[in-house]
Amino acid sequence: MSSSHEPFLVARGLSKNFANVSALQGVDLDIFDDEILAVVGDNGAGKSTLIKILSGAHQPDHGEIRIDGKITRITDPLRARALGISTVYQNLALVDLRDVAANLYLGCEPVRWGWFIDRQAMLDGARKVLADLKVHIPSLTAEVGQLSGGQRQSIAIGRATSHRGRVIIMDEPTAALGVKESQKVLDLIIRLKEAGTAVLIISHNMRQVFTIADRIVVLRHGRNVGTRWRSETTPDEIVKLIVGIETGQGV
Ligand SMILES: Nc1ncnc2c1ncn2[C@@H]1O[C@H](COP(=O)(O)OP(=O)(O)O)[C@@H](O)[C@H]1O
Ligand SMILES: [Mg+2]
Numbered sequence: 001m002s003s004s005h006e007p008f009l010v011a012r013g014l015s016k017n018f019a020n021v022s023a024l025q026g027v028d029l030d031i032f033d034d035e036i037l038a039v040v041g042d043n044g045a046g047k048s049t050l051i052k053i054l055s056g057a058h059q060p061d062h063g064e065i066r067i068d069g070k071i072t073r074i075t076d077p078l079r080a081r082a083l084g085i086s087t088v089y090q091n092l093a094l095v096d097l098r099d100v101a102a103n104l105y106l107g108c109e110p111v112r113w114g115w116f117i118d119r120q121a122m123l124d125g126a127r128k129v130l131a132d133l134k135v136h137i138p139s140l141t142a143e144v145g146q147l148s149g150g151q152r153q154s155i156a157i158g159r160a161t162s163h164r165g166r167v168i169i170m171d172e173p174t175a176a177l178g179v180k181e182s183q184k185v186l187d188l189i190i191r192l193k194e195a196g197t198a199v200l201i202i203s204h205n206m207r208q209v210f211t212i213a214d215r216i217v218v219l220r221h222g223r224n225v226g227t228r229w230r231s232e233t234t235p236d237e238i239v240k241l242i243v244g245i246e247t248g249q250g251v
Helices: 045-052 076-081 098-103 120-132 150-161 181-195 206-212 236-244
Strands: 009-018 021-032 038-040 062-067 084-086 167-171 198-202 215-220 223-228
Touching: 009 045, 021 045, 021 062, 021 084, 038 045, 038 181, 038 206, 045 084, 045 198, 076 084, 084 150, 098 120, 098 150, 120 150, 150 167, 167 181, 181 198, 181 206, 206 236, 215 236, 223 236
Parallel strands: 021 223, 038 198, 038 215, 084 167, 167 198
Antiparallel strands: 009 021, 009 062, 215 223
């Protein structure tokens, strides 16, 4: 299990303020290479802010991040990607009017002769990315705006995995999905882990968290109020941490 080796990413004392809102205060977080790590917490707890810092979209006001033991500044999303951190945001960031292949390569299209987008390479690559994830999408040339929520989520995840990252961060990947589609996304997350990619998932769904996560980090009012091995906690304890009911102190 993961506890026997060093974390790939170590964050210490991360703080972030927005005007007079303290979104994160002194948050510590470790990510191991081969785990599914769930980050849970109420609305406004700081979950999205935390992953935006890890994915280079925000800079922390205080704190440091080490990757493979080296202090690292994640200056922007491209740098994050180069460091092996890919993110699937809550809004998925797909372009509805473009097709599946184009969305899988958004912002990093294969080119020939320095300028000409290599459409065939895109289609071949898209086919491979989706096949590796065992995701079935009827047509690579369908506009993504026409696809189901689960298919769109799979494409956003496929784009993140195609960077061959070490960790994929997902903000509420099943929030907008039905039961069957959610299950497919969860299966996909488990396959990613089996293939050696860490997954950091934000979820409000306690059943989901307890089905897939190896460890659970609880944020409340911008602080990390607990990190638990899934096997050593209960949904009841996690919910108490989320809402701030002290446990084990007779309160
Ligand atoms: N860009 C921003 N500008 C101002 N306040 C923000 C911004 N992003 C987040 N916040 C505030 O920071 C706090 C944490 O937000 P967020 O990280 O989105 O929480 P969560 O994802 O857990 O719901 C909230 O009070 C939120 O209103
Ligand atoms: Mg959020």
